Amino acid sequence: MKRQFKKHFSHNSELKCFFYRLHFHYDFYKKWGSTTPISLSFWVFTFHVRENICNLTLKGSVTVKIISVTRIIDDMGRIVLPSNARKALNLEEDYLIMRIDNKKHHIKFSSSGRGKEVPIDESGRIPISPDYMNKLGWETGTEIGLFMQGEEGVLQGNAPSCVICGSNQALLLVKKTHVCEDCIHTGTEASAEKWSAVLNDLFQEYKQYCEAAVTFTNTEDVHKARTKGRRLRTLIQFIGIKKEHPLYKCLKEAHDILGKVREDDVFIDAFDKEAENNQYSELYRKFIQKAEEEREEHRNELKQKLPHIIDDEFSARWKTFSQDELKDCVYKLDIETALQKYEKEFSERVIKYQKIKDKKSDKGLDSLHSVRKKAKKLRYIYNFLDLVQSIDYSRKSRQYKKIQKDYGDIIDLRDWINETGSLGEDIQDDHDDVKKVRKQLNQRLKRLVKQVEL
Incomplete structure (x- = not known):
């Protein structure tokens, strides 16, 4: 197979270099190539067309037929x-x-x-x-x-x-290489199909977890539904879908409702572990009891609202998007420029955080949370691109996953301090202990904030 590639591209040094850096998945060729009379060499170049040609056409590198x-x-x-x-x-x-x-x-x-x-x-x-x-x-x-x-x-x-x-x-000149409009069109179609396949798989997983989330048989269902939805929202926004789009609005609304239950689940699970070996175990159990009462209200809201948000109409909208809008979005997307924009925004948030003197203040923690959220989005994007593009983005995905993971505990502690302050008002005769528990949480938060390196 390697000899076949080299023979096809031997006249073009740029494509030959591309061949040697290409991470091509043969299973993709078997899946798509078996249904169309196009050589394997074409499918290699299809990725090159997608990543370089279509974007260059829009950016002006291809100026004329x-x-x-x-x-x-x-x-x-x-x-x-x-x-x-x-x-x-x-x-x-x-x-x-x-x-x-x-x-x-x-x-x-x-x-x-x-x-x-x-x-x-x-x-x-x-x-x-x-x-x-x-x-x-x-x-x-x-x-x-x-x-x-x-x-x-x-x-x-x-x-x-x-x-x-x-x-x-109908030739176009792209990076000193001639490609006809028909091949660019075919390459774009193939690329859009790949994007569609991966996004549709994610969509199906999201729907399944949303359906399972309202049964409350496993708290992970709520977590997975929220995570899959956040990924979908991040990815469709990355390829050009605006926040005003009906799909985005539905995903955001569902995310917010799922978030209330998820935050309760995390709080209860964490405090249940704290109660096992803590001098304030009885107080922790009281916090858990209050949080469970609050979670029951949030679960009822989730059970009533989520099935009406992620419903058949939502599925129909997704189908329309996948069949009609996605291809145009993929064609117009300038991946490198979009990534540079996200990376720049991340860097700006890091700089903003670094300039804050009191890192443990509300302003400092909000700024760190903003950095972490952007890192999470970049992780999702790089992870997705690693699946649909020929370039290896896995290292970048791991880089942002580490940032997301390292500072997650800080944000959780911030939320628990706020939650204990709210729930503590309803706990009778334990106000002094509530203050002591919150002081412990604050001390732990300060230690973690000092360890932040950005």
């Missing part, structure tokens, strides 16, 4: 200039300018500039200077390539063609 045709020199040393080439030249006179490039061994032509004035007859025929013909080794009957980009053209030994299929129709 290319005209690429073959011409045969007639017995009078002339070739026919195609009508679309004549139109592209914007000729004001009935001649064009030709000049030979001896180093590159071709003839350049344009509507203006330095060179020989060459007449164009009514049929679009232009004569090639005998001197040029001799220098290039051309003669009557020689087939040459005519190549145009913008208002300038080249006559050379052969016509450029698509690196994938060999066509010379």
Whole structure:
């Protein structure tokens, strides 16, 4: 298989370099390649098309369509200039300018500039200077390539063609490589299908956990539903879906309702462990009892509202998004620019946190929480891109996972201090002990904050 790739790309150093750095999953080829008569080499290049070509087209690296045709020199040393080439030249006179490039061994032509004035007859025929013909080794009957980009053209030994299929129709120049519009379209379709497959799997998992969450048989169901939903929300926002989109709104609403129960679950589980070996174990159990009462209210709210948010209408909206909107989002997405934006926002949040003098203050903890949330989003994004792109993003995903994990305990402690303050008002005759417990939690929080390194 490696020899097949090298043979296909041996003429193009950039693609050859790409081949050696490509992390290509053969199971993906087996899944998609078996259903379409396209070579394995095409599927390798499809990833390159997706990651480099489509984005470059939008960013301006591909500025104009290319005209690429073959011409045969007639017995009078002339070739026919195609009508679309004549139109592209914007000729004001009935001649064009030709000049030979001896180093590159071709003839350049344009509507203006330095060179020989060459007449164009009514049929679009232009004569090639005998001197040029001799220098290039051309003669009557020689087939040459005519190549145009913008208002300038080249006559050379052969016509450029698509690196994938060999066509010379509707070419685009991308990073010094010619690719036809059909192959770009096919590559984009294939890439969108890959994105759709991974996102749809995540969506199905999310729905299953949402259904299980309202049974309350396992607290992890609420946790998983919330996590999967947050990932979906992060990813669709990354590819360009706005917060006003119905899908995003539903995911956010569900996330908030699930969050109330999840916070109760975390608090109860943590305090249950604290109560096992603590001089204030009785007080911890009272906190747990109050939190369980609060959780029951939140569970009732979740059971009533969640099935009406994540319902059949929501599934229909997702199907519409997956079939109609996703492909356009994938095509328009400039991955590297989007990642740079997220990375910049993360760095800005880190700098903001570093400038805060009292790191354990509400302002400091809120700022750290903001850093952690952005790290979580970046982790999700890099983890997803590692599945759908040929570039290895796993290291970046692990980097942000560590940040998320390292500072999660600090945010939990902050929440528990606030919660004990709220619940403590309803616990009779234990106000002094409540203060002592909260003091312990605060001391633990201070120690962890001192260990923060950003």
